[in-house]
Amino acid sequence: MTDSAPIAGITADPAAAPKVSFVSLGCPKALVDSERIITQLRAEGYELSRSHAGADVVVVNTCGFLDSAKAESLDAIGKALAENGKVIVTGCMGAEPAQIRDAFPDVLAITGPQAYESVVGAVHAVVPPAHDPFVDLIPPQGVKLTPRHYAYLKISEGCNNRCSFCIIPKLRGDLVSRPAAEVLREAEKLVKAGVKEILVISQDTSAYGLDLKYAESPWKDRSVRAKFFDLARELGDLGAWVRMHYVYPYPHVDEVVALMAEGKILPYLDIPFQHAAPKVLKAMRRPGNQEKTLDRIAAWRAIAPDLAIRSTFIVGFPGETEEDFRFLLDWLSEAKLDRVGCFKYEPVAGAPANALGDHVPREVQEERWHRFMKHQQAISDRLQRARVGRRVPVIIDEAGPTVAKGRTKWDAPEIDGTTYVASCRPLRAGEIVTVKIERADAYDLHGTAVG
Ligand code: SF4
Numbered sequence: 124m125t126d127s128a129p130i131a132g133i134t135a136d137p138a139a140a141p142k143v144s145f146v147s148l149g150c151p152k153a154l155v156d157s158e159r160i161i162t163q164l165r166a167e168g169y170e171l172s173r174s175h176a177g178a179d180v181v182v183v184n185t186c187g188f189l190d191s192a193k194a195e196s197l198d199a200i201g202k203a204l205a206e207n208g209k210v211i212v213t214g215c216m217g218a219e220p221a222q223i224r225d226a227f228p229d230v231l232a233i234t235g236p237q238a239y240e241s242v243v244g245a246v247h248a249v250v251p252p253a254h255d256p257f258v259d260l261i262p263p264q265g266v267k268l269t270p271r272h273y274a275y276l277k278i279s280e281g282c283n284n285r286c287s288f289c290i291i292p293k294l295r296g297d298l299v300s301r302p303a304a305e306v307l308r309e310a311e312k313l314v315k316a317g318v319k320e321i322l323v324i325s326q327d328t329s330a331y332g333l334d335l336k337y338a339e340s341p342w343k344d345r346s347v348r349a350k351f352f353d354l355a356r357e358l359g360d361l362g363a364w365v366r367m368h369y370v371y372p373y374p375h376v377d378e379v380v381a382l383m384a385e386g387k388i389l390p391y392l393d394i395p396f397q398h399a400a401p402k403v404l405k406a407m408r409r410p411g412n413q414e415k416t417l418d419r420i421a422a423w424r425a426i427a428p429d430l431a432i433r434s435t436f437i438v439g440f441p442g443e444t445e446e447d448f449r450f451l452l453d454w455l456s457e458a459k460l461d462r463v464g465c466f467k468y469e470p471v472a473g474a475p476a477n478a479l480g481d482h483v484p485r486e487v488q489e490e491r492w493h494r495f496m497k498h499q500q501a502i503s504d505r506l507q508r509a510r511v512g513r514r515v516p517v518i519i520d521e522a523g524p525t526v527a528k529g530r531t532k533w534d535a536p537e538i539d540g541t542t543y544v545a546s547c548r549p550l551r552a553g554e555i556v557t558v559k560i561e562r563a564d565a566y567d568l569h570g571t572a573v574g
Pocket residue numbers: 282283284285286289290291292326327410
């Protein structure tokens with residue numbers, strides 16, 4: 124999810140409050156960082172500006188994952204300097220300040236990811252807060268940048284894995300999990316504030332709590348372990364849809380899938396498999412015993428037949444042969460994943476994979492990407508068509524005069540398909556309605572509200 128436009132402001136007394144223009148780039152995890160920084164600034168009386176020009180300072184939360192994301196971040200910094208002149212940079216790219224300084228020596232301050240206090244301190248240095256406790260009331264759940272009815276819930280920072288194409292552990296450090304009670308308190312606040320769907324995110328959700336040795340923390344009348352299963356079960360009791368992102372196929376995921384079968388959490392797993400050929404997985408240094416993944420997927424489907432699996436893959440990784448690539452296509456035919464994204468391998472500065480030989484030529488990458496997409500499209504088509512005729516709950520994202528846009532339990536916001544819902548009464552965003560699915564295409568479903 125990238126958004127290079129300044130985030131729309133929140134209105135208050137325009138005469139008194141210092142104004143910050145905020146640009147949030149990168150993944151949902153970066154978006155959560157942006158929310159925390161903005162919540163803090165709002166609590167101190169700052170306003171968000173709708174444009175760089177009208178702001179006292181601009182904060183750019185950068186993404187440094189791929190070279191293309193870095194280029195987008197540098198663009199956003201350049202634009203902010205041209206339109207405003209007072210710019211603070213934070214986020215993943217801030218972990219390597221030299222390249223920002225080289226390109227833009229006039230940037231006022233650079234802080235790394237999760238450095239909330241440093242960013243806020245840098246804003247204070249440029250434009251001090253004009254705090255007034257009577258006017259600076261903010262909602263207890265903080266400021267959300269997602270629509271009101273869904274919210275991302277970050278359960279940990281960092282990652283203990285060392286995938287060869289990734290520099291996230293270098294940028295964000297090893298896994299640091301939040302205690303279970305802290306996560307649950309935040310989730311409960313969100314639900315009380317009207318959130319209907321919670322999207323659980325981290326770098327490796329299934330590893331949650333490992334660093335805490337699964338320590339218990341007090342929640343209501345009991346203690347809850349910082350463990351994927353325990354957290355999923357408790358979140359499932361809060362009365363909202365709960366969707367799990369960035370899960371790896373470890374054996375203990377089976378018990379979480381059982382919660383899906385019970386209807387406690389959504390029957391949805393976002394698992395970035397990235398490849399299937401053993402040799403490529405090894406070169407990628409991927410976590411989980413991915414060679415046995417097909418068996419694992421079959422076991423999950425036996426537990427929860429309605430389970431939807433979404434994944435992403437990289438084609439053209441260094442050393443990937445035609446044989447490896449065909450292995451991947453055959454694997455996809457067997458795995459029958461519901462939603463799939465595919466990227467062509469791109470070297471990331473500082474990643475160990477750059478040292479691997481045998482880089483796949485661009486035209487071969489391109490050709491494999493097209494074959495991959497065509498192959499998967501036929502699989503997705505069949506799965507989508509199998510849903511026609513079913514009556515399923517759909518959460519409405521966007522109201523419309525005759526047709527509203529929503530999502531089934533099998534679709535996450537921003538990355539998966541849309542369900543177009545015809546209805547004889549107006550539907551509200553956040554409402555969950557039963558929809559009879561009448562038509563399907565490769566990505567989207569179409570139906571009528573029946574209750
Ligand atoms: S699991 Fe691998 S790709 Fe994901 S953040 Fe950790 S090291 Fe990077």
